[in-house]
Amino acid sequence: MEHANTSFKKGFILVGFSDWPQLEVFLFVFILIFYSLTLLGNITIITLYQIDLRLHTPMYFFLCHLSFLDLCYTTTTVPQLLINLHGHDRTITYGGCVAQLFIFLTLGSTECVLLVVMAFDRYAAVCRPLYYTNIMHPFLCQTMAASSWAVGCINSLIQTGLMMAMPLCSHQLNHFFCEMPAFLKLACQDIEGTEAKMFVARIIILVIPAILILVSYVHIAQAVLRVKSMAGRRKAFGTCGSHLLVVSLFYGSGIYTYLQPMHRYSESKGKFVALFYTIIAPILNPLIYTLRNKDVNGALWEVLRRGRDSW
Template sequence: MGGFNTSLGDGFLLVGFSDWPQLELTLFVFILTFYFLTLIGNTTLIALSRLDVQLHTPMYFFLCHLSFLDLTFTTSSVPQLLINLHGLDHTISYGGCVAQLFFWLGLGSTESVLLVVMAFDRYAAVCRPLQYTAIMHPRLCQALALVSWAGGFANSLVQTGLMMAMPLCSHRLNHFFCELPVLLKLSCKDVERTEAKMFISRAIIIVIPPALILGSYVHIARAVLKVRSEAGRRKAFGTCGSHLLVVSLFFGSAMYPHLQPSHGYSESKGKFVALFYTVVTPMLNPLIYTLRNKDVRGALRKVLGRGRDSE
């Protein structure tokens, strides 16, 4: 067997929030509620994008992918957390931990790349409105979505492979799921080279995308300021503002655990930061796009209206 499961027996003990037993019931109710809202919100957004012809545009095509990513991303860790909070079994098998790490890294990396693609779509819509339809051809949209998924899981494969080669000396994981920074702290020996490779891999997926997004929005802001119509400026800022808010929530919370050396990582703080980007952010994303977007609100009213008419 590889270094990853050396001396780990059947798996890992997930400490979770057992250090704060008085919070476990409150956290269980809070997380279950948010998880339910995440499932409802993202499923609704996907369904609306498929049912309403007016939403058959590149923006909502990518938004469907984002909603599906949020659904699977939160599902990769939250059910395990709810079981641990409610039951007596706080363990996860070796295979389960590897699978959780691989999918969690893959889905998170894919979302990082997809947010860049969505920024490019907004750039084309605002800065190249006359050529937008030709630029954002359905085939290009499908290719960009495929690149996002392939790039995300390629990054995950590299990091998970490096992690599995590292010898770990403890089966006590001070977290509620198999997150990379916490697993690195279990290493038996100094693995600076491996950690440096993993850091570079993480930095590529966490630093470069927001830099590209920021660059695209500099061009978008310039273009919007040239628009004479106040209504046109408001509409452009509305759709772009939703995307920027989602970007800020995602990268803002992801940078804390993944852009610092493992010896400087605080497990207690890390749990609550991880709780934010695995539970809160996926729930907020569909709300941000729905509340700030007239097209989505209109589609929702149409679908609900059809349901009432058919009764």
Template sequence: MGSFNTSFGEGFILVGFSDWPQLELILFIYISIFYSLTLFGNTTIIILSQLDSRLHTPMYFFLCHLSFLDLCYTTSTVPQMLINLSGFDRTISYGGCVAQLIISLSLGGTECILLVAMAIDRYAAVCRPLHYTTIMHPLLCQSLAIVSWVGGLINSLIQTGLMVTLPLCGLHYLNHFFCEMPVLLKLVCKDTRRTEGNFFLSVAIILVFPVALILGSYAHIARAVLRIKSMAGRRKAFGTCGSHLLVVCFFYGSAMYTYLQPTGSYSESEGKFVALFYTIITPMLNPLIYTLRNKDVKGALWKVLGRDKDSR
């Protein structure tokens, strides 16, 4: 690849998956299907949670926020990725790249904090069932949601602010399908050790600290579940927490792989496929994970479709 003879102010070329041309058509088809399923699944959860009074609970309040987050996150990257895969346009302006960086980091940071709020909800449901409605008061739920969104935005502005002050040089090719921090750091042409230290601290706060809180809450939940005598009670408790724990593993596992490794050891080729996981797969799976074995959501769906089982 030759050099791109314009200033960085004029933008970048996103390599995407053009270095695997045999995969582009297959990826275009699958990603289009997955994106459609993501839009349908997450929109369905939001609509059902608003229409059915049985779903007006803290758990579904947070699930609505998670679904809206997933809709925004995939939409911030996937449409451009599909254009890239079709070969029509592989460029992105510098302003567009910065905007995409701010949006993706903000939404990712928000999800980090929101998953902690959902863990608090599960802790209250399992460990403090008699005081659940008092603890998970609507005001607390709204406050936790606001903290999630504001915290994600602040984290994004800090990281993006650090990024835009760095001098970029070399080729104007980004070996990725969207503007992501580890790939942009590869273009920095000065010693980045101090900056990487600042990034690592910021990422540790938004990733490691929430994971520690979630694991702590699940340690208490596990102890509470083991004290339950009946198997039916244990199954119900595990069922109510298992979905959230699965989402936590998917989200934090892929995010930590991408953001908690030195820039020098970051593989752009591997990074692209890992990014597919948390930009496409996880947002599509979240509605399924939370609803597949959930009687409340199934009941709400039948009710909306005019086939309410309770009325039979």
């Protein structure tokens, strides 16, 4: 069994979409466009936060962190995918694969926790408006953001460590990046014990945050329904609607991929679902927040107006 892992120190072959060669050109163009738009959208949000003092509030502080996460999240996988789609060399070194897995899990786990923090921020804004500035103190915001990264890193260390200890019997990874469910398919022996430990880690990082977010929004809905003015209700729902949509997209695809039993996991379907949460979701986040948010729209148009006047 020891030979199984040492034989892969030279690396893995990422099968990617080579079993659908007719799709590769289309996927290359599609992914390149979406990746460029993702970079543009998320960099725009980060830049607007930095230059517009009106956006220096807890909500946009966390949104800036989310945009940075999405930038890193998609950049961890997409360049490698574009190289594989365009060329014939589909190999990735063992170290590169482990690093990609660790970084991807860290970013995904961090986003799970950060979305809970953003839900708490919306809860405080809607349910405790008079105490909002006292509750969401800058030091608390920074502490919660740092804690999100710490929890994400710890979860990733645990799962990556468990994966590296597994004996693997194939160097062909049927995916376009080094993702955990695809790795589990390469195991040489019965890995029920390892899979159970990973499942517990995923419950902690996926299900518990999802429940906390759901509880927050139940309280938010109850508070909004007590508001007599329709304009007040619309404002409250508008404030929270964007975050809830982002949460639904992220947790829906994450739970589908990581919480189903391995014997039911389809590598072919898994690759296309992974395209959604590595490429499509990161571009939807800035679109959802900018198109549905007057403050961000206002800041964007102000920057564009200044740029036009300077010309």
